[in-house]
Amino acid sequence: MKIKIETAGSRLDKALADLTSLSRSLANEQIKEGQVLVNGQVKKAKYKVQLGDVIRYQLPEPELVDYQPENLALDIIYQDEDVAVVNKPQGMVVHPSPGHNQGTLVNALLYHIKDLSSINGVLRPGIVHRIDKDTSGLLMIAKNDQAHLALAQELKDKKSLRKYWALVHGNLPNDLGVIEAPIGRSEKDRKKQAVTAKGKEALTRFKVLERFGDYSLLELQLETGRTHQIRVHLAYIGHPIAGDPVYGPKKTLKGQGQFLHAKTLGFTHPRTGQDLEFSVDLPPVFQETLEKLRKTRS
Incomplete structure (x- = not known):
């Protein structure tokens, strides 16, 4: 496979990841193995691509x-x-x-x-x-x-009902709010999503259910369904989800990953036209953590 550079200045590994389906880590591996040629020559990952450079690379076997x-x-x-x-x-x-x-x-x-x-x-x-x-x-x-x-x-x-409960860091200033910010792949880390001007529209509504000083329990409703939307939006406003290993702080509540639960789901039955709505309890680790926070608060 080959691509032609139309914008100069990026590192070779970044340009390859941005312009192809390869991840940056995989692009780096191919560059180190000599499978990436720039104008017929092997270059290092830090090489700054030039306008008109022709890059040839190998697609990995699926x-x-x-x-x-x-x-x-x-x-x-x-x-x-x-x-x-x-x-x-x-x-x-x-x-x-x-x-x-x-x-x-x-x-x-x-x-x-x-x-x-x-x-x-x-x-x-x-x-x-x-x-x-x-x-x-x-x-x-x-x-x-x-x-x-x-x-x-x-x-x-945007007619389906999707409500989540999340335990987040910090004490939100408002009981109700809307987070409207576009989400796309992070330019700094292609494994993550981020709020970016190049992203797709994303809207999340939130309501504070309980406050615990350093933490808050929120109900969130999705209007759009972008990858990691709730996690990215909450981190963007400075209240990342507790336990989130990707978008949250290292010092956080112990659990089994982020404290995020898809609690309520509603949709129209495709055959009967009946409106269906379902809700489930929080998982045990989530409930136990809330009980500990309530005891600490009292």
């Missing part, structure tokens, strides 16, 4: 992802012939990917539900939307393509 039904514990809140609603535990990846071929929600779905939509292919059957590995809570699952298309359109039209 890693085959094996997925099999697994008899994993799965909390199915609701199920009919078209849709299912599941309560994903914290620590479970939603779908298989390189490095996560087993133990995912999809592996569990293939065992417990069988009939799943094919819209997202064989690796994400039935998956209409996702939540992070260390976020717990509710997800809608499509059992056929017609249901999938209807549910996905409702999400796109």
Whole structure:
């Protein structure tokens, strides 16, 4: 594969990551191995690309992802012939990917539900939307393509109800608020998302449920569904989610990742037109942490 540089000044590894599907770390590896040529010559990662440079690189061989039904514990809140609603535990990846071929929600779905939509292919059957590995809570699952298309359109039209509870650092000045800031890939770290002018519109509403001095319990409602949206927005306003290893401080509450739970989910049934709404309790570690904070406050 080859690309032609139209904007000069970036390091070779950054330019390659920005202009291709390669991550910066993978771009670095290929540069070190001599698989990246600039105008036919091997250059170091720190080389500043010039206008008109022609860069040739190798696309890595795709890693085959094996997925099999697994008899994993799965909390199915609701199920009919078209849709299912599941309560994903914290620590479970939603779908298989390189490095996560087993133990995912999809592996569990293939065992417990069988009939799943094919819209997202064989690796994400039935998956209409996702939540992070260390976020717990509710997800809608499509059992056929017609249901999938209807549910996905409702999400796109911002008609679905998605409410989260989060335990965040600090004491917010207002009981109610709206965070409206575009989110895209971070220019400093391509593994992270960030508020950036080049990002896509993102809007999160919040309400303070409890205050604990150094921490606050929030209810958040998504109007859009950008990657890591709640985590990025809360960090952006200076109140990162407790336990968040990526967007939060190192000194934080001990748990099993970020204290973020998809508590309430509502949508229109794709066949009957009935409005459905579901809500689930916080996971034990979240509840126990809140109880400790309440005792400390009192």
